[in-house]
Amino acid sequence: xxxxxxxxxxxxxxxxxxxxxxxxxxxxxxxxxxxxxxxxxxxxxxxxxxxxxxxxxxxxxxxxxxxxxxxxxxxxxxxxxxxxxxxxxxxxxxxxxxxxxxxxxxxxxxxxxxxxxxxxxxxxxxxxxxxxxxx
Numbered sequence: 001x002x003x004x005x006x007x008x009x010x011x012x013x014x015x016x017x018x019x020x021x022x023x024x025x026x027x028x029x030x031x032x033x034x035x036x037x038x039x040x041x042x043x044x045x046x047x048x049x050x051x052x053x054x055x056x057x058x059x060x061x062x063x064x065x066x067x068x069x070x071x072x073x074x075x076x077x078x079x080x081x082x083x084x085x086x087x088x089x090x091x092x093x094x095x096x097x098x099x100x101x102x103x104x105x106x107x108x109x110x111x112x113x114x115x116x117x118x119x120x121x122x123x124x125x126x127x128x129x130x131x132x133x134x135x
Contacts, residue, residue, distance in 0.1 A: 003041050013041035020050055020100040025066060032092030037063050048100070051111050055100065058108035065106060070096050
């Protein structure tokens, strides 16, 4: 199963293209196999530019939350997918939409800010990034 990188003994799966009101969680992938929620990663990091960082949660905490709070009784159209199962046309996936407020209820919820420094590739000194550089 997919892991983007390892941090010590923890596998981290990074999810991009998230909005505070639209965080997609995958139970089954497009081929109908186990989705990333049941993968090898121990930690899920949602890139959240609005928070200038990553929302980080324990994968098992998120899985438990979904088991308790998502309605699996039927599939619904995309517009109704909040805490309900949605399947994209022509695919075998099963996904649901959550929002940032849902993730904030998890004990493992934390925000890891973007790195504000980097090492110069040729000179090897530490460079800083200010908010003016980002904007």
